Amino acid sequence: MSLLEAISLGKEFKRRGQRSLAPLAAVDDVNLAVKPGDFITITGKSGSGKTTLLTLLAGLASPTSGRVLFRGRNLRELPDRELSRLRNREISFIPQGMGLLGNLTVRDNVRAPQLFAGKDGADSSRADFLLEAVGLSELAQEYPPSLSGGEMRRVAIARALFNQPALLIADEPTSDLDPANTRLVMELLRKANQQDTTVLMVTHEQEIALYGSVRLTMESGKLA
Amino acid sequence: MNRLTRFQLIRCNLSRKPARACILAGLVALFAFTLFCGTIIGQGVSAGTRLMAERLGADVLFVPYGYESEVQSSLLRGEPSSFFMDSAFAAELRAEAGAEKVTTQLFIATLKAACCTLPVQLIGIDPQTDFVVRPWLADALRRPLAENEVLAGSKIVGQVGDEIMLFGKKLTIAARLDPTGMGFDTSVFMDIGRARRLLLLSDLAPRLNLPEGLDRNTFVSSTLVKVDPATDVRSFANDISQRYAIPYNLDFVMVAGMLSDISARLQAFSAFFYAFSGLLWVLAVIVLALVFSASVQERKKEFGLLRLVGASRAALARVVMQEALLLGAAGALLGVAAAGVLMALFKTYIGVALELPSLSPGFASLALTGGGVFSLGLLAGPLASLPAVRKLGRIDAYLALREEA
Structure with a gap:
């Protein structure tokens, strides 16, 4: 049984100020089955x-x-509360960029997942x-603005793994990183x-995609 | 091991912009301060007036012509003054129909007394006929006052048995009065005959300008009358005034009129404070609402990240509301505490400045008012956060993340 499955998935956006044009299909009829233990990489241009x-796939947007x-x-079909619980416990997401809370x-x-885990969780x-x-123990009490890009990304990975999720979704986790940090991440x-x-x-980097046991490519909203 | 709590997150969020947090809490504090002060002062004046009405006893005060305001100042605020009239009028009044009780008092202003920070009014009372001061006696006194004894108002420093110096004489406090909220609190009472003798023997005597023809052994300052319940007070006062005003050169003050004047001033005072407090509350809610609403836009990425780690929309709304609640609570607490300290430190001066009879409210009343004001301050936060919460519901975590990228 698949852990995650996308069936004929599509997402369209209206073009701002150009209502006469057809909506833009950012994701077009995607079918994908993710099995437990998979390491799937998807490459594609910006x-x-x-x-x-x-x-x-993370339930952050509706198809x-x-x-x-x-x-x-x-x-x-899941209520927001249930979907949020899934994101807290089972589906972790590492966003593109420096996705850390600057106040903490x-x-x-x-x-941070403890904030919304109730009495459950790690x-x-x-x-x-x-x-x-x-490798960031010595920076535990530092605040994100004092970290380098690579350090921030490693903190985001640590956060994503906090509740030992079943599925970790990462969006360009190595973008803007030097080769050493890329390898580390x-x-x-x-x-x-x-x-x-x-x-x-x-990822848009082909060599990074090689880490995946399943390698896919995306072009114009379609997965191949 | 301790878990990360939402309170820690909220505290971190607020301390991120301390100046903004302080200004917002300060606004709520200003509201709480104003409302608490206004309510406590209003309650004090209201209680003072009510108690005065209940226990003053007299309906009409007859005083020398031109001294109506002096007797009011002395009764209401304890402003020391000296004025004199013939005691024969009291004797004639007792024979009048409708006069249920009649007594006389002698008002003597002391320049300075060792007992007190404020000037003291010495009031001579007639123990045989007095019905005005006796009801205020806190300590039972079942014997006449001795030659060197006085009754002390509640704000006169000293306990029963202590000595105070007046007109260079040592006098012993025989009993104390309950707080009255009016001029009696800063007055010292003694037998009218002894007060008269003390005055005539004092350094003040040559400067008194006693009216010509006034009997030096019997003069008084005012004649107080309790009118028979079946008699109309105003008609009685007018009738007496018509017949005795010229021979005794006197005028009268109706106690009911004096109280209604205080009541009107109290109402105006309360209306101003409540309107001003209301305005501050609305202002605080509006400013807080604007700032919180603007901060939702500014913190879109942060909210998007919180959604990533499992915050539901309701949980995010709670974070924003709790931030507002904490600001409201801090502001309200600060305002009530500052007002409480200020009121405690300056209660005497506030009473004097108001020129109205005033009593300090009891602990229960203070706690109730403080609780009410605190609750209103507390309410300002979550109420102000509603537009921000509404805006938050429309934030798309997906778009917020794209902006983060």
Whole structure:
């Protein structure tokens, strides 16, 4: 059984100020089955719809057509509370860019999922364990603005792994990073995958895509 | 191990812009301060007036012509003054139909007294006929006042048995009065005959300008009358005034009129404070609403990230509302505390400045008012956050993330 499944998935956007034109299909009739333990990489040029696809798969946006099933449940039919709980416990998302909360320390950023986990979820000691794992223990009490891009990305990965999610979705996790940091980040994702976390990531760098056990390409909203 | 709580997140969010947080809390504090002060002062004056009406006893005060305002100032605020009239009038009044009780008092202003920070009014009372001061006696006194004894108002420093110096004489406090909220609180009372003798023997005597023909052994300052319940007070006062005003050179003050004047001033005072407080509350809500609403736009990426880690729309709304609640609570607490301290430090001066009888409200009343004002301040926050919460509901985490990229 698939962990995540996209069936005839589509997302269209109205073109601002150009209502006479047909809507733009950012994601067009995508079918995808993600099995537990997969490491899927999706490559594609900028504007090919990669990020839009990820947000649909994470339940952050609603599709115009088709459906996304997580463990057989249609995300669109889940109430916001339930969907949020899924994002807290089972589907982690590493956004493109410097996705950290500037008001919180590095350690608090890692354990931020605790804010919305109620009494469930991991203990704070897991934040220390993960910071150790990503090599940032000494920066635990620092604030994000004092970190480098690579460090920020590693903190975001640590946060994404905090509740030991079943699925980790990463949007261009190595963009703007130097080769050393790129390798470090990819090794972290590979290690997470080896420890039973299914990974789905998009990148525009072909060599990065080689880390994936399943490699897909996206072009003009279509997945191949 | 401790978990990261939403309170920590809210505290971090607020401390990110401390100046803004302080200004917003300050607005709520200003409202709470104004409303608390206004309410407490209003309650104090209201209680003072009510108590005065209940226990003053007299309906009409006859005083020398031209001294109506002096007797009011002395009764209401304890402003010391000295004025004199013939006591024979009281004797004639007792024979008049409708006069249920008649007593006389002698008002003597002391220049300075060792007991007190404020000037003291010495009031001579007639123990045989007094019905005005006796009801205020806190300590039972079942014997006549001795030659060197006085009754002390509630704000006169000293306990029963202590000595105070007046006109160079040591006098013993025989009993104390309950707080009255009016001039009696800063007055010292003694037997009218002894007060008269004390005055005539004092350094003040040559400067008193006692009217010619006034009997030096019997002069008084005012004659107080309790009118028979079956008699109309105004008609009685007018009738007496018509017949005795010229021979005794006197005028009268109706206690009911005096109280209605206080009541009108109290109403005007309260209306002003409540209107001003209301305006400040509305202003605080509007400013808070504008700032919170603007900050939603500014914090779109942050909210998008919180959605990523599992915040539902309702949870995000709670974060914003709790931030507003915390600001409101801090402001309201600060305002009420500052007002409470200020009122406690300056209550005497506030009473004097208001020129109205005033009583300090009890702890229960203070707590109730403080609680009410605090609740209103508290309410300002969440209420002001409603537009921001509404805006938050329309934020698309997907778009917010794209902006983050």
